[in-house]
Amino acid sequence: xxxxxxxxxxxxxxxxxxxxxxxxxxxxxxxxxxxxFHELGGSLHSWDDVVPLLATDFRVLRFDQRxxxxxxxxxxxxxxxxxxxxxxxxxDAVSLSGPFWLVGAxxxxxxxxxxxxxMPARVAGIILCAPSLSTEGTRRTYLEARSERAVAYGMxxxxxxxxxxxxxxxxxxxxxxxxxxxxxxxxxxxxxxxLANRALIESGVDDAxxxxxxxxxxxxxxxxxxxxxxxxxxxxxxxxxxxxxxxxCGHLVPVQAPGELASSILRFTHASGATSQHxxxxxxxxx
Numbered sequence: 496x497x498x499x500x501x502x503x504x505x506x507x508x509x510x511x512x513x514x515x516x517x518x519x520x521x522x523x524x525x526x527x528x529x530x531x532f533h534e535l536g537g538s539l540h541s542w543d544d545v546v547p548l549l550a551t552d553f554r555v556l557r558f559d560q561r562x563x564x565x566x567x568x569x570x571x572x573x574x575x576x577x578x579x580x581x582x583x584x585x586x587d588a589v590s591l592s593g594p595f596w597l598v599g600a601x602x603x604x605x606x607x608x609x610x611x612x613x614m615p616a617r618v619a620g621i622i623l624c625a626p627s628l629s630t631e632g633t634r635r636t637y638l639e640a641r642s643e644r645a646v647a648y649g650m651x652x653x654x655x656x657x658x659x660x661x662x663x664x665x666x667x668x669x670x671x672x673x674x675x676x677x678x679x680x681x682x683x684x685x686x687x688x689x690l691a692n693r694a695l696i697e698s699g700v701d702d703a704x705x706x707x708x709x710x711x712x713x714x715x716x717x718x719x720x721x722x723x724x725x726x727x728x729x730x731x732x733x734x735x736x737x738x739x740x741x742x743x744c745g746h747l748v749p750v751q752a753p754g755e756l757a758s759s760i761l762r763f764t765h766a767s768g769a770t771s772q773h774x775x776x777x778x779x780x781x782x
Contacts, residue, residue: 510565513584514577519565520558520585524550527619528591530582531557532603534747535627535691536657536683538564541600541676544753552761556591558582560606562687569687574694578606579613594619596764600749601661601722602627602691605700612703620710620767622760624748625722626730629701638696642689650681650688660721661746676750704733711737712763714756716744738763 508521521539523546533541539557549555559566560578586595596619599607604626611618630638645653658677667673711734715727724741731737740759744752 511585511588513581513588516561516569516581517567518558518561518581518585520556520589522554522556522589522591523547524552524554526553526592528586528593528595529553529555530586530591530595530597531555531749532578532582532597532599532606533557533560533563533749534601534603534661535695536563536680536688537600537603537747538679540564540679541747541749545749545757548754548757549760552764553596554591556582556586556589558585560603560691562684562690568684569690572690572693575606575609575698575700576613578603578694579610582606582610583614583617593617596620596622598622598624598760599626600624601746602695602698604628605695605698608700608703608707609698611709612700612706615706615708618709620712620764621707622712622714622763623727623730624714624756625716625719625746626713626727627695627722628704628730629698630696635696638692642692645685646689649685650683654681662751663718663720663745666718666745666751672750676747704730707734707737710763710767712759713737713739714748714759715739715741716746716748716751717741718744719746721746 510517510519529549531542533539538559542557546555546557561567561573561581562569594617597607597610604623605628607621607623611621641653654677662673713727713731715724717724728739731739742748742752742755748756
């Protein structure tokens with residue numbers, strides 16, 4: 496079986512064949528390694544407006560999780576452990592220095608916890624944005640029904656209902672940003688999207704929370720109806736020395752509030768001793 500890595504001439508972006516699945520990645524900046532995990536149905540582009548602000552202090556790796564973006568459209572089931580393994584494979588291929596900082600958005604936070612719990616020596620700290628860690632009851636039923644409808648009728652059949660939850664009308668102030676996100680979301684492969692929903696449904700990382708010992712910041716969106724602040728705060732009390740912050744946004748924190756998110760990440764990592772020089776990108780964005 497072919498196993499290889501294809502970089503551009505600068506080695507900053509490309510594709511890697513990891514465990515028989517081709518994954519797209521991009522690397523930006525210099526310094527300590529940081530790996531970004533996007534939300535269910537997202538892609539590395541979910542971090543487009545965050546990465547330039549983090550790259551002043553970190554060498555930032557982002558990637559299209561299997562089945563998403565330009566990574567391979569698989570047909571077999573996968574789980575959060577696969578996302579964690581894929582991230583490590585890319586990090587090793589591009590010689591990302593560690594221990595790494597891990598940042599996960601929504602369902603991507605479950606992959607972050609999987610990696611942090613399983614390989615603590617390789618993780619410097621974690622940031623969980625509007626974390627989606629488990630599903631039960633009506634939420635599980637909703638995800639199952641959404642998956643079946645996507646496979647049967649395509650992504651357009653579920654786009655309005657799904658984005659009304661994660662990107663409601665009152666947060667679509669920047670119309671172009673919303674339309675670009677919606678277009679990327681519609682480009683998802685329906686079968687892979689259903690598999691990603693199944694990975695979240697079957698995720699067992701909620702049980703690993705108590706084992707987390709590294710620095711941890713949990714960020715809630717004040718207008719997030721899917722994982723509201725009280726849900727995020729309930730997780731804080733289960734992680735040793737975890738800190739809490741909230742940002743005026745909905746469920747898609749990196750897309751809806753990139754400047755504020757980058758500022759929160761840099762403040763937290765700086766306070767944890769990750770960087771010797773700290774810049775506040777939020778002040779730069781507001782200026």
